[in-house]
Amino acid sequence: MNDYVDLSKEVSYALRHSPSEYGLELDEYGWVDTYKLLKALKRNEKWAFLELDDLVNMIEKSNKKRHEIIGNKIRALYGHSTFRIIKRKVSKPPEFLYHGTTNKFITSIKEKGLLSQERQYVHLSLDVETAYEVGKRRDRKPIILKIKARLAWENGIRFYFGNDNIWLSDDIPSKYIEFS
Ligand code: HQG
Numbered sequence: 103m104n105d106y107v108d109l110s111k112e113v114s115y116a117l118r119h120s121p122s123e124y125g126l127e128l129d130e131y132g133w134v135d136t137y138k139l140l141k142a143l144k145r146n147e148k149w150a151f152l153e154l155d156d157l158v159n160m161i162e163k164s165n166k167k168r169h170e171i172i173g174n175k176i177r178a179l180y181g182h183s184t185f186r187i188i189k190r191k192v193s194k195p196p197e198f199l200y201h202g203t204t205n206k207f208i209t210s211i212k213e214k215g216l217l218s219q220e221r222q223y224v225h226l227s228l229d230v231e232t233a234y235e236v237g238k239r240r241d242r243k244p245i246i247l248k249i250k251a252r253l254a255w256e257n258g259i260r261f262y263f264g265n266d267n268i269w270l271s272d273d274i275p276s277k278y279i280e281f282s
Pocket of ligand 1: 203204210211214216218225235236268
């Protein structure tokens, strides 16, 4: 098996957006039994020979840490849009985080702040490089916003650890955003 990019996309779809389509139910932290996920994926003949090792390799070989397996469970680490909000552990953020976006959203972000939009949380990057990669999905020349994360945290906005590069948060009012 070497189509890990395709597998990762489908696993993300199942675990972030549409578990019910796969007959799966995420627990309150987004976990699902790894064998149940395997069984559901294997119904598609494309994945008929899928094994646990493929999921492990998919995570290991990916350039982004989108999923994690602990014990007999797997979950997506960020990106959820399911109706039921996935709980995350509230964590104290670093002083600054970053958000890469496109120029055409800036007027609206100045007015309304950063909103989670289709997802459950706002997604922030630990460093400028990661934010740049995120922003590049939408814009060849992304805009990088600097977020006064620690100040926002001190004023009651909740932050959640996603992975080593990605933090999640509740909506961020524009007074905590440096537009430079
Ligand atoms: C924008 C990918 C107008 C926001 C990435 C963003 C990331 C506003 C878009 C992860 C706004 C939402 C998440 C406002 C926010 N007015 N636009 N008030 N507030 N926006 O995809 O952060 O490859 O839901 O700037 O790498 O771009 O899938 O969030 O452009 O880590 O694993 O609304 O998804 O990871 O877009 O990306 P998204 P995101 P994966």
